[in-house]
Amino acid sequence: MKLGAVTRGVFTAFLALVVGAIVLELTGRDAVEVYRLLVEQSLLSPGALADTLLNATPLIFTGVATAIAFRAGVFNVGVEGSMYLGAFAAAWVGFTMTEWPPGLLIPAAFLAAGVIGALWAVLPGVARAYYGVDEVVSTLLLNYVATSFTGYLVSYPFLAPGAANAMSPLIAPGARLTRIAPPSQLNLSFVIALAVAVAAAVLIYRTTAGFALRAAGSNPRFAQSAGIDVRATIVMAMVVSGFIGGLGGAGQILGVNYRFIQGFSPGYGFDGITVALLVRNDPLGAILGALFFGALRNGGATIQLFADIPIDLIHVLQAAIILFVTVEPRVTGWFARWRQRPTKLSGTPLPVRE
């Protein structure tokens, strides 16, 4: 089943690339050449590969966070907000508890980020589960609150001394995550992201809580009649989703930026939605989905410089992916029928086994 999700994801990504190629050709560019450059600039040298993993890291966090909520049937589009608040919490721990040893400081920063991100998701979760408030609307709107509120925090109370732009002070050196492959900024948060994805997969597929989550998402009425507290499960899914979103924010601050900068996320939370959709909400699949987008972002940035291909190509691919995921049931239906076509048109039927 999990393998199926990945295969379908690969198939969808392939279709999206075909659409991208058509768009490229229509705008008078050599699609093959552009894709060759993309691959070269994102995978074919150690430096490029490291940068791809770097770009994939936040998307693993947000992809997994989104996937967990979607699995429970909650359309949480507020991972971005959890990420902003988590990032600020991690930064605050990093520039405030400067005396703590790294072994305490880093876990504390991640924990603070996760908890704040989770708390942020409680409100829309409870509102949805117990009062029927549409979570798409509430989480989407709360994103603005989260980005603006953290922006305010680093513009006034926590503005770095002497800084002109809205950013917090630098975090203590002990709070910074080890860089794995200099000169790339790739750092330990990539490994943490992988661990989070694995933990999420275990949660979903191997635990009773994960079972409840999947049951609530796949058929809430049955889940309730089977004895699962669907409302509590929805809140739990939101909390876990927000927690992981918060961790993603911490990863960016402690691993890349070393301080909270207003607008540090170019929309990781939203890219996470595409990642989750692409891999049908499978946490391990989200790693691959994030790598795919990480490669696009990384390679895309380079070819924008060299080949004058606007990075908007990535948005075309994202849109195509969402489209294909939406229409997929129909497409796989055709495919199944094509595979089922009769191979033998004549012959005597076999006797029935008694």
Next chain:
Amino acid sequence: MLANALHPPKLAMKNVSKRFGAVQALCGVDLEVARGEIHALVGENGAGKTTLMRILCGLERADTGTVELDGRPVHIPDPEAAHRLGIGMVHQRFKLIPSLTVAENVILGSEPHRRGVLDRRAAYDQVIRLCEEHHLEVDPGARVGDLSIGLQQRVEILRLLYRKAQVLIFDEPTAVLTPQETEQLFEVLRALKEQGATIIYISHKLWEVLQISDRVTVLRRGVVQRALPTSEADAAVLTRLMVGQDVAPVTGEVSLPAPQGEPVLALHDVWATDDRGLPALRGVSLTVAAGEIVGVAGVEGNGQRELAEVLVGTRPLVRGSVTLLKREISRVPTWRRRLMGLGVIPEDRDREGVSLDFSLADNAIATRIRSHPFSRRGFLSRRAATMFCRRLIDEFNVVAPGPGTLARSLSGGNLQKFIAGRELSFRPTVLVAAHPTRGVDVGATRFLHERLLSLRNQGSGILLISGDLDEIFALSDRIAVIFRGSIAGVLNRHEATRDRVGALMLGRRGEDSVA
């Protein structure tokens, strides 16, 4: 009556065979249906009825065989082709969009338009005309999601008529209907037949087949046993053809006298509303003792659904109390009730009995995920789930490839066996069984009845809600009749007769009922 060269039958399927993996679903099947005929296709679960019809609708392709319409061979590679040929099917699971109106659902896929713009007015007019022509009363402006199952089925029929279907296939259409709705459906079928429609009626409710059809074709294990005029058939003949042996109908022999133990389930003055907020239960009081089966008889729609939901805990009480094993549970959540030993065979198997997108193994343990041996310290044991599911499949004769199969791919009857098996396997102290054998074939019904009786003999209390009086009489120690949300009367088994129960079901007092 039989077709000849000058008057070919409306539909002829010849020598149709189909294999699924190791299973030969159909083997050289012939089917002939005349114009304006209601042709019943009967057989047990897995006999191949649905597969044959799916081939006719272009949803499956046959390995061998041909289809002829009006004597001309036709090729049906996909559902679109079936539509063009005027073949349409009313499925067991309706294929409607709940948020759209009746008219919108009817026209969906072939909308009337003026220069590419949907002509809403024409759509409504056409649907209204269609309703009138065929005496199918339904409000074209109503939202489909708000309609009863019976009315939704009408919308499905309208959809087919709108697309000019001449061959209409009904796949166990009464499985989801109340008795009144069934009667109304029969009227509709007769009217359609008068107007020259050709109808194929899949069912295993023999009395229905005998009542409505002109001819019957009996399938068993993918082979046609016989095709005969209904006038030459009776229930015994059909049963023998279906199961391949003489089966005594399930008779009302309760094997042990009721031990009359302690009450394990008690309702006192229970009031509850239905989905629309109208009172559905009005002061129901009822007890079930250990080692007793209490049958709840009644015309469907008199509060049975709400009664079951109140007991499961998915519908709140307005007033009154429910006591399970001496504990007041009206505010106790479902999961705790289940831990206390409550089992439930729900009425709506697709929506409440399983998750269609889950594997059978997952569905098998869904009601017990927090119990040994299915989980330990919050972690699930896949092995335990798989083993338990295998046992369930074997013991209850569920036709399914294995525990990894998605519930969606099972036929309705097999799903019912699976759900009933799951609930029975946990040996609940109290079982609420709503229509436990609905859609299940004769052999499996008998098996499930035996299991229900043996659960009772082991000391469990069972509340049996059923629309099938035969079932109620076959199993119940006491029979409670529900009418308009209250218990019209409770009869002991020996004093219950069909007349008395029937009178109570219609809201008349038992005494003056002999009619």
